[in-house]
Amino acid sequence: MGGNVDKVFDSTAFAARDALAAWAEVTRTTVMPTTFRLVDVEVFSGWFKAMPLGPVQLSGMAYSSFCSHRTPKLIRVSDPETLQIALVRSGPHVIEQNRRRAPGRPGELLVFDSSRPFDSYADGEALLIQFPRELLPLRADHLAPLIASPLPGDKGLGRLLADFLVRLAEDGADYTPQDTARLGAVGLDLATAFLAHHTDRERDVPPSCRQRALYLRITSFVQHRLGDPTLAASDIAAAHHISVRSLHRLFQQHGTSIRTWIRGQRLERCRRDLADPLKRHVPIQAVAARWGFPRPADFTRAFRAHYGTTPSDYRNRTHPCGGTEPGTPGRDEPGTPGQGPGAQSQGAGGGDGRSCSSRA
Template sequence: MLMEKVFRSDDVPSASRFDAWRKRLVRDVSPLGSRSDRGGGFRAETRLLRLGGSRVWSTAVDPATIRRTPELARQSGPGLYTLILPISGRIEVAQAGREAVHGPFDMHVLDSCRPFQLRLLGDGASVHLMGADVAKAGFPLPAPWMDQLLTQRLPGREGAGALLSGFLLQVTHDTGSYRSSDGPRLGAALLELLTALFAHHLDMDDSRASDRARRALMLRIQAFICQHLRDPQLTPPTIAAAHHISVSYLHRIFQGEDITVSSWIREQRLAHARRDLADPTLRSTPIHEIASRWGFPRATDFTRAFRASYDMPPSNYRRHVRPIAE
């Protein structure tokens, strides 16, 4: 089954329910301030599901106010985009100098790195919400584009919004149908749906938005690889995990470049090793040390890969090549 966390206020003594819910928000979500007029009669039920590097959640909660102050925003750690889908009740939201009121199936998105306020209004009844949290660092659309969407109404009954609403409803209400191994794949599907929804409301051509988003993500992944070339544990699974995407989605991104992830890593490592072999200041450094430095712990593997790429073994290259100009 998917990794799931559940909180029920009925499991807590009446006088402690709101405080227990508030502490659970801070522990499982992020630093938040909250208050409610319900006092000891406060009721809430929350379910949180992990989908790879993302998460989805569902909650039925009594009316309350949730705030992230500037100080709490600075404590929030890695930034998240949070999509909120009201099922019943209303939400008054304020962030980035904007205010809006959203009713059932009026979705909106928040940035965890910025202060915000949410007022959950149930007109005497509980407010039912669903939502998703995705890492900003691994999200395909650039931050300036996302800034335009903060607090904006995103209809959840039509188009890409309806697809996303259906996805959230299905996943959170039928967790028993999924295995834990489905989590990363469902997380990749969530990213695709969110990207489609946001691109539509940015008034962008879907194919152009998709291409630009994939290219932006590709550039971030390539930069990450170049920063970690010396790490022998640099593999597709570790790269995918660092960017909160599935391994299969990582491979699909590289298919557009007509190269595999592993081949691109190997090319970069060989290029850096080749540069070191041509560096006069490193003449006394053994070839196997240079190979190991760039992620080839076995000298024979390095020699074979180098010969395949440059038509000569590294020892011959070092003897005959001129220094590579910077």
């Protein structure tokens, strides 16, 4: 996380005896007040980075093992009245809240509430998205069954939310302040759709939010299938239980068509591979086939129309010292006029059982 991300804590900047107290102060001001107690270690080590997204915040953090406690007294002193969804990246995590105990494993999502006392144990790394509860169109009693219940982050809306959080954390340096405000709204829409799905309260979500979440689900679905040249609008619509007409209307609302959007995504994946020095010796034909262009001539025409240059010229300019592509004499593209028959490109080739209920 960088760029629009504030690196607010690094334990290496503090004396060993002061690191845990400094961590507690940082999390008090950026997340919520809690108390901490080290477990099985004598010195705390970790880091914390925050990415403000309007009223939403994404935080990335890593830590050595500790127990944390949020008591009724701390809630009375300061309550941001936020809901948090944590994506466990590594290590064991356990949270006890609302009379429920949830061990979270890597890849799972944990939901907790700043307005309720909790005990937790954590050791590893996590991403945390937090937002004011008042921004959710879901009632607290409907959300209650999700508190301290591990939810899957590897399928459906859970995977979509998890992928969004990871991508946002990794690409933070590339976003402008205007981008982050929009991304905060996207994150809130995804979190809302995710929570509504698991509470069976989709009907409580405003139509505009449902439409934005549906668009994100569809684009994620397609991005995982760009390499399938037979992918059709009818397949995409059927997978999301909507009509083909509704699918076209959804993309028209975003100023494009489903066909144009898919082609643009495929071309961008190809461009990235052609610019990747580690893929310098992968034949252009294989790059094209990997991303859904089985016919080399079609790929060359589409790439030239989109980027104003041929794939091989683009690759050679990106890697000027790399020579020409293996198996391709000169710059002619596979399948384009002027290429002799002998110049064809090569073929495509858990919880650990700990409890922190006893307060320090």
